[in-house]
Amino acid sequence: MNEAQLKECAAALDEAALNRRPLRSGSSGLTEVSDAYAVQTSLVARRMARGERLTGFKLGFTSAAKMRQMGVHDLIHGRITDRMRIAAGSAYDAGALIHPRVEPEVAFLLGGPLLPGDGDPLAAVAAVAPALEVIDSRYDGFTFSLAEVIADNTSAAGYCLGSWRSPVELGNLGVLLEVDGRLVEAGSTAAILGHPLRALAAAARLAAATGVVLDAGTVVLAGAATAAVPLADGVHVRATVAGLGTVGFSTVATRHGVPTPRSLPTRHSARTEETPA
Numbered sequence: 001m002n003e004a005q006l007k008e009c010a011a012a013l014d015e016a017a018l019n020r021r022p023l024r025s026g027s028s029g030l031t032e033v034s035d036a037y038a039v040q041t042s043l044v045a046r047r048m049a050r051g052e053r054l055t056g057f058k059l060g061f062t063s064a065a066k067m068r069q070m071g072v073h074d075l076i077h078g079r080i081t082d083r084m085r086i087a088a089g090s091a092y093d094a095g096a097l098i099h100p101r102v103e104p105e106v107a108f109l110l111g112g113p114l115l116p117g118d119g120d121p122l123a124a125v126a127a128v129a130p131a132l133e134v135i136d137s138r139y140d141g142f143t144f145s146l147a148e149v150i151a152d153n154t155s156a157a158g159y160c161l162g163s164w165r166s167p168v169e170l171g172n173l174g175v176l177l178e179v180d181g182r183l184v185e186a187g188s189t190a191a192i193l194g195h196p197l198r199a200l201a202a203a204a205r206l207a208a209a210t211g212v213v214l215d216a217g218t219v220v221l222a223g224a225a226t227a228a229v230p231l232a233d234g235v236h237v238r239a240t241v242a243g244l245g246t247v248g249f250s251t252v253a254t255r256h257g258v259p260t261p262r263s264l265p266t267r268h269s270a271r272t273e274e275t276p277a
């Protein structure tokens with residue numbers, strides 16, 4: 001794709017998000033991963049031109065559960081910004097999103113530069129926290145190719161961080177995702193590439209390969225340990241990572257009068273339909 005076509009793809013994704021009107025998979029002709037990252041860079045630049053500030057780096061498809069759910073089997077990476085931050089315990093208005101989902105994650109806070117290589121990636125880590133990521137594909141039905149989800153900044157929409165604490169052994173910690181106190185997903189940090197530190201090492205490698213500098217103060221999301229579930233309005237979601245603690249937020253009950261998608265084509269739709277409309 002030439003420069004103009006890449007920019008056009010970024011504009012289409014940006015407008016899809018701003019207008020809550022998803023694109024159809026296959027509509028852009030985007031197939032190359034290198035083109036997809038160029039589109040992502042251009043898409044993120046549009047957000048920064050509107051005043052957003054980069055806060056971190058996220059990995060996607062680091063667990064088999066996510067790969068299975070989305071039918072994509074390659075590690076991907078994207079950017080998170082200050083506008084995407086959801087304060088823990090707050091009431092979050094998801095009204096601007098198309099069909100949000102939420103997933104439990106582990107977050108790293110860098111205390112120094114994270115560099116690729118043989119060194120211990122933990123040396124760059126100041127603190128760790130349980131996290132929730134809100135994803136919202138700008139593709140209809142959350143259906144996309146590898147290149148499309150990369151271009152779409154890996155469906156990034158929001159993230160919520162629990163309290164930072166000094167690093168603990170992250171190898172095999174239980175991960176629970178609850179909605180209104182009901183358990184909807186359960187897993188282990190071992191699902192994240194075998195160990196979340198492998199995700200951190202991968203982030204170092206991928207960032208360096210893309211020319212992204214991961215420095216002190218940067219947040220790195222290691223990728224969801226379980227499948228994502230639809231994020232309905234008027235609910236409380238909570239993630240618990242054993243030994244790390246919990247993080248949660250509520251969604252406001254109404255979204256600017258826009259009807260809420262109550263069921264999505266996932267294996268979780270039966271659960272959301274239990275919620276009275």
Ligand code: OOG
Pocket residue numbers: 059060061062063066070103133135137142149154155156222223224
């Ligand atoms: C892409 C985002 C993947 C993760 O943690 O695996 C991701 C998607 O599922 O739409 O954030």
Ligand code: MG
Pocket residue numbers: 058059060103105133135221223224
């Ligand atoms: Mg994620």
